[in-house]
Amino acid sequence: MSDADMKAETNAAPLNGTANGNTKLKFDMPFFNIQAIFGDLAAPAATRAKANFEQMKVTSEEITTALCDACSTNARRSADYGTKLIEISNTNTSSALEFFSQLADARSFADLVNLSTAHGRKTFEAASAQNRELWDLAQKVATETAEPIKNSFNRVLRKAA
16 A cells, blocks of 8 residues: 555544635644633632732831831931030030130139149030930930831731741
């Protein structure tokens, strides 16, 4: 038997119509519904992704609120710090002007030495106290600014765990 004499059989059925005398064949081929196959896999993933996006949105809003609180607290405490610096500057300026006035009234070299020594001691003690006050204010600014942020991140990390 030659190749020309071979008859090929297919699972084809003729359609209802012919074109140019030729019969159109419909091949019996399985149709894969990709959407149905992957839809079953994608639906739970899409639901999880949507839930994760909602959680990220809530978390983002919480962190934004915490950062706003921190900035507000920082602004208030920084203003307190700035006010304290102005008060200290005023005190130190008054002290220096008083010292210069006393120097102008000095009658001898011994008076100048005594005034300078007393003023130096007084200035050192005042500067130490002022530095302590400023240090305490700076710690308060840092602590009160960081606290809302720290608490917010701790809440977010506990939720994520």
